[in-house]
Amino acid sequence: MAQGGKATLAGVAYGMGAGALWGLVFLAPQLAAAFGPLQLTIGRYLAYGLLSLVLIAPRRRMLASHLARRDGRELALLALLGNTLYYVLLSAAVQAGGIAMTSLVIGFLPVAVTIIGRRDADAVPLRRLLPSLLLCGAGAICVGWQAFALLGSASIEPLIGLVCAIGALASWTAYAVRNSRALARLDAISAHDWSLLIGIATGAQCLLLLPLALFLENWGHGAPDWLLFTGVSVGVALLASIAGNALWNRMSRLLPLALTGQMILFETLFALLYAFWWEQRGPTALEAAAFGFVVASVLACVAAHSGAGARRAKLAMEAPE
Numbered sequence: 001m002a003q004g005g006k007a008t009l010a011g012v013a014y015g016m017g018a019g020a021l022w023g024l025v026f027l028a029p030q031l032a033a034a035f036g037p038l039q040l041t042i043g044r045y046l047a048y049g050l051l052s053l054v055l056i057a058p059r060r061r062m063l064a065s066h067l068a069r070r071d072g073r074e075l076a077l078l079a080l081l082g083n084t085l086y087y088v089l090l091s092a093a094v095q096a097g098g099i100a101m102t103s104l105v106i107g108f109l110p111v112a113v114t115i116i117g118r119r120d121a122d123a124v125p126l127r128r129l130l131p132s133l134l135l136c137g138a139g140a141i142c143v144g145w146q147a148f149a150l151l152g153s154a155s156i157e158p159l160i161g162l163v164c165a166i167g168a169l170a171s172w173t174a175y176a177v178r179n180s181r182a183l184a185r186l187d188a189i190s191a192h193d194w195s196l197l198i199g200i201a202t203g204a205q206c207l208l209l210l211p212l213a214l215f216l217e218n219w220g221h222g223a224p225d226w227l228l229f230t231g232v233s234v235g236v237a238l239l240a241s242i243a244g245n246a247l248w249n250r251m252s253r254l255l256p257l258a259l260t261g262q263m264i265l266f267e268t269l270f271a272l273l274y275a276f277w278w279e280q281r282g283p284t285a286l287e288a289a290a291f292g293f294v295v296a297s298v299l300a301c302v303a304a305h306s307g308a309g310a311r312r313a314k315l316a317m318e319a320p321e
Contacts, residue, residue: 011254012263014247019266021244025087025236026103026271029094030278032232034225036217037091042206043233045083048241049203052196055242059193066188067197074182079201082175084209089168097147097161099278100287103271104143105165107294110264111136111301112173132300139293146286195245262302265295 029040056063093102111132147162183191221229251263272291276282283291 007254011251014251014254015263016266018244018247018251019263019268020270021239021247022267023103023270023274025090025240026094026099027274027278028232028236029091030099032225032229033095034221035229036213037088037095038209038213039217039219039229040091040233041084041087042209042213043229044087044236044241045199045202045206047234047237048083048199049201049206051237051242052199052203056193056196056200063189063193063197066186071182071186074178075197075201076205078175078179078182079198079205081171082179082198083202084205086168086171086175089164089171093161093164093168095161096157097165098158099275100272100283101143101147101158101161102165102168103268103275104139104287104290104294105162105169106172106271107265107268107291108136108139108297109169109172109176110298112169113176114301114304116173116177128304129301132297132304135293135297135300139290139297142286142290142293146284146290149286192246192249199241262299265298268294 025044028044029037032040032043035043090102090106093105111129114129115133144162147158179194183194186194189197248263255263268291272283272287
């Protein structure tokens, strides 16, 4: 096999591995269902912050010399948008509306990033995005229809889950666009180190969230629940935030942009597989249709985006969890 073919196969394998690990973040709120969204976020990102602190320690002085005060503010905002607020909303969406619905909404991330970033100088014209937007709209209708169909049980939770999932998508979209611009400006800092710095900032934010969580959420759990919570928090931090990011960044250096965009679909696919395994069922007709529209929308978006704004788009997709 030619060298290029081997690199492509390796890149796809890395992308599949990243998607499998990132899909776990949708399963975690169900595994530790006794704990609330704030607790789940604090547990995950305190663990991630500590791991990031350990990993970045050998380079701390070099990195500090390249960071200005404005970079500290930017790290705090990115930590809020891409981690703290995002995962509070995602956890709430999973616990209220289920893994499948939440993962399908988040699956529109590549399209949302392209739309929000279309005012940039190198962005794709809106008319070229029309097929992707129409497919995205069809998928959104399927997801919304499914959520409203579940309201027949007289519970408003599916609708709350849908609103939280849309909020999580909006939060992470804002993060991805802003993060791409920050990375383009900071040539002296690698995407991996920048991701670790965001992890440290997120850990600090979670310490500030602790008093609010103590007031709003139940902490009267038994030892087995706390043991499970600790295992889930550390496991997600290590597998999704550290290993998943590393696999994705490795993949992004082996694959062309057009193929890199399609790899995001593995996260949605694995999250859905975990959902159906957890709930011991197959997909509904609306879920299957929604996933088809998500795939088609992302592929159409990547096709429209191919060759335009390659640097900005690739930076936007660096280490998204």
